[in-house]
Amino acid sequence: MIERVESGIKNLDIHMEGGFPKGMSVVLYGLPGTGKTTFCLQFVKKGLDLREPCVYITFDMFPRDLKTKMLMVGIDYTNYVDSNQLILIDGVSKRRIGITPEEERFYIEDPRDLNSISKTLMHALDTAGKNGRLVVDSWTSISLNFSPSQSLSLVRFTEALILEARNRGYTTLIVSDFATDETLLKILRHICSGFIELRFETEGESPQRSLIIHNMQFTNHRLGKIPFNMNSSGIEITK
Numbered sequence: 001m002i003e004r005v006e007s008g009i010k011n012l013d014i015h016m017e018g019g020f021p022k023g024m025s026v027v028l029y030g031l032p033g034t035g036k037t038t039f040c041l042q043f044v045k046k047g048l049d050l051r052e053p054c055v056y057i058t059f060d061m062f063p064r065d066l067k068t069k070m071l072m073v074g075i076d077y078t079n080y081v082d083s084n085q086l087i088l089i090d091g092v093s094k095r096r097i098g099i100t101p102e103e104e105r106f107y108i109e110d111p112r113d114l115n116s117i118s119k120t121l122m123h124a125l126d127t128a129g130k131n132g133r134l135v136v137d138s139w140t141s142i143s144l145n146f147s148p149s150q151s152l153s154l155v156r157f158t159e160a161l162i163l164e165a166r167n168r169g170y171t172t173l174i175v176s177d178f179a180t181d182e183t184l185l186k187i188l189r190h191i192c193s194g195f196i197e198l199r200f201e202t203e204g205e206s207p208q209r210s211l212i213i214h215n216m217q218f219t220n221h222r223l224g225k226i227p228f229n230m231n232s233s234g235i236e237i238t239k
């Protein structure tokens with residue numbers, strides 16, 4: 001029997017046999033504003049509620065803004081961060097504003113140095129403990145630092161990350177957006193075990209948010225669009 005990891009999204013798990021297969025990596029793909037980060041935070045909230053360790057590496061959003069978003073989805077992060085049950089890795093500050101972040105103990109010195117990203121990430125996973133949840137938000141931001149001729153290193157890095165996370169009992173969400181090179185996206189989809197697309201359609205009478213589970217290994221999942229609403233506490237699927 002495959003152990004399942006609850007997604008944290010209300011009414012989603014019933015569409016995928018109870019949750020994500022434990023230890024697997026799932027790509028979350030969608031345009032800006034479709035809800036990828038919100039989804040990831042709800043995934044983390046569920047983990048924290050279940051006393052699982054959670055590691056979130058942010059390359060798009062400053063940790064301060066991510067923390068504001070955390071509070072919005074109901075994550076009172078202070079105690080979790082203090083006890084290392086939740087580790088935030090700052091992949092933004094050093095790159096964007098060139099300063100060494102004072103606030104986060106874990107940060108990425110140089111996002112073009114895949115070895116150092118790996119090292120920091122593994123250190124964070126080992127500090128947080130086994131059998132948890134990992135979020136990479138976003139993988140696209142890492143990939144944009146590499147030219148097509150360097151993509152092999154990126155793919156090897158990603159494969160290693162997926163395996164190392166799995167060996168520690170971590171289930172991983174990998175965020176990818178429209179800026180991902182098409183070929184790279186296909187490769188990412190191939191090396192991960194699941195692929196979920198988030199959509200926001202504004203044409204027609206009423207705007208509609210939905211998600212599609214395109215692929216989920218070991219899982220008899222629902223096919224086609226699953227509509228959802230987004231409110232202050234996040235994504236909610238109506239039954």
Ligand SMILES: Nc1ncnc2c1ncn2[C@@H]1O[C@H](COP(=O)(O)OP(=O)(O)OP(=O)(O)O)[C@@H](O)[C@H]1O
Nearest residue numbers: 030031032033034035036037038039177230231232
């Ligand atoms: N309180 C709220 N109620 C309803 N919708 C909200 C609320 N707060 C944010 N949103 C919607 O959620 C969107 C942001 O979602 P989120 O940051 O999760 O998207 P994302 O896919 O991660 O985007 P990006 O690719 O830019 O990182 C906003 O653009 C807005 O449309």
Ligand SMILES: [Mg+2]
Nearest residue numbers: 036037038060
């Ligand atoms: Mg986001």
